[in-house]
Amino acid sequence: MPLLLRWLLLLLLMQGAARACGPGRGAGRRRLASRRLTPLVFKQHVPNVSEHTLGAAGPAERRVARDDPRFRDLVPNYNADIVFKDEEGTGADRLMTQRCKEKLNTLAISVMNQWPGVRLRVIEGWDEEGGHAADSLHYEGRAVDVTTSDRDRSKYGMLARLAVEAGFDWVYYETRGHIHCSVKSESSQAAKSGGCFAAESTVQTPGGRRALAELRVGDEVLALDPATGRLAFSPVLLFLDRDPAPRTLLRVRTASGRTLALTPSHLLPVARAGGGEPEARFADAVRPGDALLVAADAGSAGGAVRPDRVLHVDAEATRGGVVAPLTAAGTVVVDGVLASCYAVVGSHSLAHWSFAPVRAWHWLTAWAHAAPDYAHPPPPARAAPAPAPAPAPAVHWYAKALYSLARFLLPGTMLYK
Structure with a gap:
């Protein structure tokens, strides 16, 4: 199977080159730069559905406190290209889910490309003090409120559009003073x-x-x-x-x-x-x-x-x-x-x-087992073997490899976000 995997890697790389996507998912997104990005207007949100619907960031689950086992799933963000306000002085604004961290880091790069010398600024991340609505995703580390480091409000409409392009699951030009961005739950299938x-x-x-x-x-x-x-x-x-x-x-x-x-x-x-x-x-x-x-x-x-x-x-x-x-x-x-x-x-x-090697392997092994071996006749019939045990709970390794390659090779428009 390692040989088949190497063969598939080569084919996928060729496929990526044929699609002229460049070296990875980022290249697929860079093609968006050729079109004009439209800033969001005040109180607009993308997608145009409620934040807690499955088509957006999804429903709230439950608050994550420091003594909650799920607190260990929050990761700190020490990206030097992002300014964290951290007005509480606890580092809470740096804590977020892995998905939120990935989207935020992508947005930070977009901000620097859009406005040289300007950085992304986070004024609110994970909230442990109850400063938001009861169903806020800030309590789960799934939401951030952002501005630009120069606090130029004329940039915020475009900042919201850049957040959409960065892959946040829901973006809201919530107030004149910040943009609200949120992501789907790590435990959700999304x-x-x-x-x-x-x-x-x-x-x-x-x-x-x-x-x-x-x-x-x-x-x-x-x-x-x-x-x-x-x-x-x-x-x-x-x-x-x-x-x-x-x-x-x-x-x-x-x-x-x-x-x-x-x-x-x-x-x-x-x-x-x-x-x-x-x-x-x-x-x-x-x-x-x-x-x-x-x-x-x-x-x-x-x-x-x-x-x-x-x-x-x-x-x-x-x-x-x-x-x-x-x-x-x-x-x-x-x-x-x-x-x-x-x-x-x-x-x-x-x-x-992409799963052609799996099918080829299946047919090859089936043919090998079915081909008669005249030099070694089959042994006498025995009782039927016991049913095979159920597969262990897991994502198959081949599927994992393909998902990783797809996120690297294919444009973001072809992937579920």
Whole structure:
């Protein structure tokens, strides 16, 4: 497998060069400099939804106090290019989640590029004194209030736009004196590397319906055959992620009564109005009125898929954890709804291509086991082996490697943020 990984690294580098993205994700973002950035106006926020919705920074969880176990997840920011007000004298303004720190450091670079000699200034970070609204993300280290070091208020509209470009999940030109920026929770799937389905969701196998939590590598599940466009059984090659911890998922309900629970960063094929190839969208970009593809009948091999209008998209916590199987087809029918096996990268075809070495390895080993060995006849038949143990909870190492490469090689517009 190390040889296959080196081969894939070379191909991805070639892919990045072919896309003329330059050396990494930053290069993809630098192309934005060629267009005119529009400053935010007073009281404008991006995206244009409430801060606590899943399409923005997400719901508040609970306050983080110094004696809370989650306090250890906050990291200090000692970036010399950022001025921290720290009026409390406790260093609290330097404490934030890792995701918030990454976005803030990116913003600091943008500020220096935009206004040479000017630095980013943080006037409020993690709050332990109760100075904000009850559901403020400052209490969790997920929000910062920023200005420029010269305190020139004429710059704040552009500062807000730079914060949007830096990748903050919600940016608000809150007052004449500062810009409020916040990020998704580290424990939410939006801040994680992969995408999954609720473990209690079911799939169709040749022997009947089974819960995703019961699946093992080698099991066959219903998927869409890309060659025929019809439903067919496809083997599970590996599990991209498996985690027994509860998570908050999106629950998508369709007009025919199908319900699919999955993470916001998972890809779903959305039917186009005029037919043709479906459009891949992240789950949290699916809206009521869109049409997902569902099994047209009871969900059998050889069947077809049809569009089914989305009625509701809600957030709901799961109790049984999450599972993300990877099939040879790259798709899977979960609770009657067709879904991609991939997440984070906004292109199903690119993600499927990236897992070509995994499929090649699977077919190669299957062929090697199936080829007859005439020099060494098989031993006498024995009792069937015990079922394979369930995979350990983890993101698969190959998926981790690809996610890391994607964030380095692909433009930010192709990645879930």
